[in-house]
Amino acid sequence: MKGLLMSGGMDSISLAYWRRPEVAIFIDYGQRAAEAEKAAGLAACAAMNIRHESYVVDCSSLGSGDMAEAPAAAVAPVPEWWPFRNQLILTLAGMAAIKLGVSELQIGALRTDGEHADGRAEFIERISDLMAMQEGGLTVSAPAIALDAVELVKASGIGREILGWAHSCHTGNFACGRCRGCNKHYKTWSALGWDPH
Numbered sequence: 001m002k003g004l005l006m007s008g009g010m011d012s013i014s015l016a017y018w019r020r021p022e023v024a025i026f027i028d029y030g031q032r033a034a035e036a037e038k039a040a041g042l043a044a045c046a047a048m049n050i051r052h053e054s055y056v057v058d059c060s061s062l063g064s065g066d067m068a069e070a071p072a073a074a075v076a077p078v079p080e081w082w083p084f085r086n087q088l089i090l091t092l093a094g095m096a097a098i099k100l101g102v103s104e105l106q107i108g109a110l111r112t113d114g115e116h117a118d119g120r121a122e123f124i125e126r127i128s129d130l131m132a133m134q135e136g137g138l139t140v141s142a143p144a145i146a147l148d149a150v151e152l153v154k155a156s157g158i159g160r161e162i163l164g165w166a167h168s169c170h171t172g173n174f175a176c177g178r179c180r181g182c183n184k185h186y187k188t189w190s191a192l193g194w195d196p197h
Helices: 010-019 034-048 085-100 121-132 149-156 180-191
Strands: 002-005 023-028 051-056 104-106 139-141
Touching: 002 010, 002 085, 010 034, 010 149, 010 180, 023 034, 023 085, 034 051, 051 085, 085 104, 085 121, 121 139, 149 180
Parallel strands: 002 023, 002 104, 023 051, 104 139
Antiparallel strands: none
16 A cells, blocks of 8 residues: 655645555644644545545654744754654654555655755665665655656646645745745746746
8 A cells, every 4th residue: 555745735735646645644743834734635635535644743842943943953954954854754654654554655755855865866765775674664755756846746737726725834834925835835836827826
């Protein structure tokens, strides 16, 4: 069975539409926008008839940057960087995936996510190898790793009525319009020729 790490953002919702996993797994790890991200993923999954499972493991005291409402760490490459974020949420989602009977866990990493080391193809390969060697043999894949956000939306064939549920803001449950997540959201909609408002 295939599962998807569902963030509630444009990339994971588009990937869900494209690849149609049996289950989407949302992790509230203490990020500021967790409530809106969960609601976005739930609504999009309901529209696509995909099972949605959510889990809460509060790691906010270990967070950094915009997503944690904390000063960025000295080693942060970008304002929203959270130490070992993808490693953390893939591990937590992997625990849920094993329980649910998932054999492949997909993540919406893109070619343009390379600013974070844990958004690169080599990271996906290594964490997949690490998880696959353990009990359960779970693998991790990033089907859109060769694409950018606009290319993913086009490849998926998703329409505005479902993608419109996406929540991309890094700083809270309402779009701030200023963070890198909001900027990417608006630029993607504009590049597609869609009005984001």
